[in-house]
Amino acid sequence: MIFVCEPDELKNFGLCAESLFSKWLGDPKRSYVAYQLRRINATVVFHASLPIFYGFYLDDHLRSDYWKFACLPCVLALTWVCFYHFGFALGPIESQLLKMKEPGESIIDLLQLINSDMNTGTKFQNRSVTITQNFIISPSKYSFNICRQSVAQLKVTQARELTQQNERTDHARVMNMTYYTILVTAQDVSFRIFVHTDEIDEFKMHLAAQLGSDGSEYESLTTRFLKEANKVIELNVKSEKREIENDDSLCAACGAVEPDVRLTSCQCRALFCQECMLRCFMAKQKPEHMSTWLSSTAKCPVCTKPFNLLNISPFSVEDHL
Ligand SMILES: [Zn+2]
Numbered sequence: 664m665i666f667v668c669e670p671d672e673l674k675n676f677g678l679c680a681e682s683l684f685s686k687w688l689g690d691p692k693r694s695y696v697a698y699q700l701r702r703i704n705a706t707v708v709f710h711a712s713l714p715i716f717y718g719f720y721l722d723d724h725l726r727s728d729y730w731k732f733a734c735l736p737c738v739l740a741l742t743w744v745c746f747y748h749f750g751f752a753l754g755p756i757e758s759q760l761l762k763m764k765e766p767g768e769s770i771i772d773l774l775q776l777i778n779s780d781m782n783t784g785t786k787f788q789n790r791s792v793t794i795t796q797n798f799i800i801s802p803s804k805y806s807f808n809i810c811r812q813s814v815a816q817l818k819v820t821q822a823r824e825l826t827q828q829n830e831r832t833d834h835a836r837v838m839n840m841t842y843y844t845i846l847v848t849a850q851d852v853s854f855r856i857f858v859h860t861d862e863i864d865e866f867k868m869h870l871a872a873q874l875g876s877d878g879s880e881y882e883s884l885t886t887r888f889l890k891e892a893n894k895v896i897e898l899n900v901k902s903e904k905r906e907i908e909n910d911d912s913l914c915a916a917c918g919a920v921e922p923d924v925r926l927t928s929c930q931c932r933a934l935f936c937q938e939c940m941l942r943c944f945m946a947k948q949k950p951e952h953m954s955t956w957l958s959s960t961a962k963c964p965v966c967t968k969p970f971n972l973l974n975i976s977p978f979s980v981e982d983h984l
């Protein structure tokens with residue numbers, strides 16, 4: 664599908680989707696994700712309908728023939744928008760949010776966390792990316808990428824030197840700037856963001872993952888944490904599977920795999936897989952307090968009683984046989 668973008672002159676007069684539909688789009692402060700979803704829909708429909716307006720510049724006899732074709736993109740765009748809007752299918756953003764949801768976290772919790780991150784606390788923001796305490800968010804014209812800071816891996820894929828055209832002659836030296844293209848990957852999303860030399864220090868400050876100066880891959884917090892956490896759990900007291908807990912029960916959090924741990928801290932008797940427990944634990948940790956993660960706590964997804972890493976008790980090996 665080809666969209667015709669509004670020329671920049673129109674944008675300067677406020678003729679872009681964001682300002683034309685500002686009432687309908689609502690306040691991004693109230694619900695950031697809902698605002699972005701509406702903004703993308705409005706932009707798609709607006710851009711797809713631009714060819715219709717260009718028809719007014721044509722001669723009368725050409726116009727009706729032109730309009731037969733010019734309305735096609737608009738019809739297609741409206742179909743596309745309605746398809747997702749009325750829930751016939753999950754849009755790419757909704758499915759991404761569902762994947763980001765941690766065990767024991769509801770989609771409402773997740774949306775609220777995104778909102779509070781966007782409205783409070785310090786964040787890094789440029790034209791291509793916003794980095795909040797917990798998320799890396801990159802809205803573009805027709806899409807919207809988001810992932811958790813804790814699982815994000817970042818890699819500089821390109822560092823392009825920009826030679827500045829210096830218009831002011833009183834500056835003898837021309838400063839060269841570098842424009843970094845950074846690939847962000849997390850679970851199964853990946854997207855590119857762009858950061859300029861004069862922003863890179865602030866950018867790094869807001870990142871949970873460490874950015875290697877040599878442009879090598881940044882190890883995500885998750886990778887580092889999992890290594891350490893698995894070591895702790897390995898040394899924990901092992902537990903036996905009780906008779907009453909039949910063998911074909913599945914993990915209480917993901918419902919997909921056989922459980923291999925229990926929490927010694929709660930009475931709810933739920934069994935989990937170790938991976939779910941660690942994900943659920945990590946979801947509650949603050950990226951900037953990485954050093955205290957191993958001694959921190961999270962809530963059991965079933966009974967919400969707090970637990971720490973020492974409470975995750977793996978089944979003794981005999982029980983697996
Ligand atoms: Zn699980």
Ligand SMILES: [Zn+2]
Pocket residue numbers: 926929930931932933963964965966967968
């Ligand atoms: Zn519990």
